[in-house]
Amino acid sequence: MKPFEYRRAEDPADAVAAVAGEPDAMFLAGGTNLVDHLKLGIANPDLLVDISRLPLNGVEELPDGRVRIGATVRNSDLAAHPLIRERYRVLSQALLAGASGQLRNMATTGGNLLQRTRCLYFQDVTTPCNKREPGTGCSAIGGYTRNHAILGASEACVAVHPSDMAVAMAALDAEVVVRGPSGERNIPLAGFHRLPGDKPERDTVLEHGELVTAVLLPPATQSHSAYRKVRDRASYAFALVSVAAVVSMNGDGTIREVRMALGGVAHKPWRAERAEAILRGAQASEENFRRAAEAELESASALGDNAFKIPMARNTMVAVLREVTGGISNV
Amino acid sequence: MDVQITLIVDGAERSLTVDTRTTLLDALRDRLAVTSPKKGCDHGQCGSCTVLLEGRRVTSCLVLAVAQDGADVTTAQGLGEGEQLHPMQEAFLDRDGFQCGFCTPGQVCSAVGMLREAAQGHPSHVTADAGAPVELTDEEIRERMSGNLCRCGAYVNIVAAIRDVTAKEAASTTGVAAPAPKGSAGS
Numbered sequence: 001m002k003p004f005e006y007r008r009a010e011d012p013a014d015a016v017a018a019v020a021g022e023p024d025a026m027f028l029a030g031g032t033n034l035v036d037h038l039k040l041g042i043a044n045p046d047l048l049v050d051i052s053r054l055p056l057n058g059v060e061e062l063p064d065g066r067v068r069i070g071a072t073v074r075n076s077d078l079a080a081h082p083l084i085r086e087r088y089r090v091l092s093q094a095l096l097a098g099a100s101g102q103l104r105n106m107a108t109t110g111g112n113l114l115q116r117t118r119c120l121y122f123q124d125v126t127t128p129c130n131k132r133e134p135g136t137g138c139s140a141i142g143g144y145t146r147n148h149a150i151l152g153a154s155e156a157c158v159a160v161h162p163s164d165m166a167v168a169m170a171a172l173d174a175e176v177v178v179r180g181p182s183g184e185r186n187i188p189l190a191g192f193h194r195l196p197g198d199k200p201e202r203d204t205v206l207e208h209g210e211l212v213t214a215v216l217l218p219p220a221t222q223s224h225s226a227y228r229k230v231r232d233r234a235s236y237a238f239a240l241v242s243v244a245a246v247v248s249m250n251g252d253g254t255i256r257e258v259r260m261a262l263g264g265v266a267h268k269p270w271r272a273e274r275a276e277a278i279l280r281g282a283q284a285s286e287e288n289f290r291r292a293a294e295a296e297l298e299s300a301s302a303l304g305d306n307a308f309k310i311p312m313a314r315n316t317m318v319a320v321l322r323e324v325t326g327g328i329s330n331v
Numbered sequence: 332m333d334v335q336i337t338l339i340v341d342g343a344e345r346s347l348t349v350d351t352r353t354t355l356l357d358a359l360r361d362r363l364a365v366t367s368p369k370k371g372c373d374h375g376q377c378g379s380c381t382v383l384l385e386g387r388r389v390t391s392c393l394v395l396a397v398a399q400d401g402a403d404v405t406t407a408q409g410l411g412e413g414e415q416l417h418p419m420q421e422a423f424l425d426r427d428g429f430q431c432g433f434c435t436p437g438q439v440c441s442a443v444g445m446l447r448e449a450a451q452g453h454p455s456h457v458t459a460d461a462g463a464p465v466e467l468t469d470e471e472i473r474e475r476m477s478g479n480l481c482r483c484g485a486y487v488n489i490v491a492a493i494r495d496v497t498a499k500e501a502a503s504t505t506g507v508a509a510p511a512p513k514g515s516a517g518s
Binding site: 004008032036080085089092093097101 | 334350351352354374381387390394445452454456458460477478
């Protein structure tokens with residue numbers, strides 16, 4: 001591990017100034033991903049600016065009904081928070097599906113959004129990786145691809161984003177509040193993470209020195225929601241495929257509003273807009289669920305070892321839609 | 332780059348100088364000779380380094396010591412009162428909740444932290460949404476302990492030991508005697 005300087009930020013403005021003023025500085029919050037990257041040699045900062053004790057750890061309802069989640073709220077606290085459990089069930093479920101009790105006690109909202117892929121070539125500094133070292137090539141293409149992307153990948157990178165939390169937030173139409181050297185801006189969660197294109201080293205649209213200070217959830221609506229995660233074992237494993245859905249119904253059995261996102265399939269939480277367009281206003285039927293899922297996956301392509309993810313994503317989408325619409329059977 | 336920090340470790344104030352790269356686990360083991368937290372994977376995946384940091388279970392291998400100046404740390408070594416073992420440690424002995432024992436300090440700290448989380452009403456991945464107090468079924472215990480790996484096949488007795496402690500705590504709060512059979516085999 002390369003030696004680095006450590007300093008504790010006094011307030012968000014101080015944190016932003018400290019990181020913005022040093023090209024190789026990074027923010028440190030829970031550290032569950034970053035400390036691992038320091039050990040692996042993936043992250044080699046000159047300076048760590050510790051934001052973990054800043055007063056950004058509150059969950060509060062705003063006067064307009066939105067809920068503001070501070071960037072340093074711990075994953076375990078967020079999952080257990082009454083506002084989240086009662087009104088945003090899908091988010092609580094997604095958080096509890098991620099990592100272990102020990103890790104959720106440390107991991108933070110902002111850090112979870114900024115965690116990096118667990119692609120084994122990205123994590124192994126002895127192998128070429130465009131995400132870790134731009135221009136060196138992608139070892140996954142032609143390598144072991146069981147955990148890799150089926151949607152939105154490029155020739156430069158086929159890695160997937162590992163977060164469960166962010167998938168639920170994408171389905172909830174959350175916004176990320178960011179503070180940078182030139183002020184504050186809000187970024188829709190769906191546009192926060194990038195597809196790899198030819199710059200896979202950039203996971204998000206953040207500029208150097210920009211600090212995530214909060215996530216905003218829109219006011220809760222009368223809807224049903226669920227998060228389902230498919231993984232290799234019952235607990236404590238990353239998603240092969242996951243699906244978050246938020247659905248509200250009309251009295252006649254048609255779908256009024258639907259928002260759906262997939263995890264484990266792309267470089268970012270994948271908002272299923274094609275499926276949503278088909279389902280909006282449609283009868284909640286098995287046939288329509290399947291048609292919507294297949295339309296979403298029309299552009300999916302397998303790399304070899306991960307071909308199973310395409311039918312798995314389709315079946316999981318159908319199962320979650322069945323669950324959130326009240327167990328509709330074949331119509 | 333060296334930094335002077337203070338930690339409260341198992342109730343005692345300890346001052347030390349650490350390089351910024353030092354993890355809490357290495358500070359405890361190599362600098363303060365507190366060797367009950369074990370270094371297994373060193374990547375947060377096995378749970379053998381679990382300690383209670385400000386009362387909450389964490390993997391100490393992923394915590395930088397420099398960021399914990401002034402913090403309270405309890406390891407498996409400090410759970411009991413002097414020679415008196417913590418009830419969770421007693422239960423692990425009674426139930427044979429370990430074989431090689433390498434993972435045990437982390438399992439015990441994790442179990443103690445997990446019981447606190449459940450008592451505070453924290454849900455888990457397998458908790459029903461009813462909002463009712465958490466009932467620590469075997470399914471709940473297994474899910475909540477999934478951050479601690481044991482490769483020697485002692486899972487069943489670990490669950491049994493934790494169940495014993497929850498049964499005793501339930502008995503003591505309700506006043507109903509629920510004696511756990513001492514030394515009996517796990518179910």
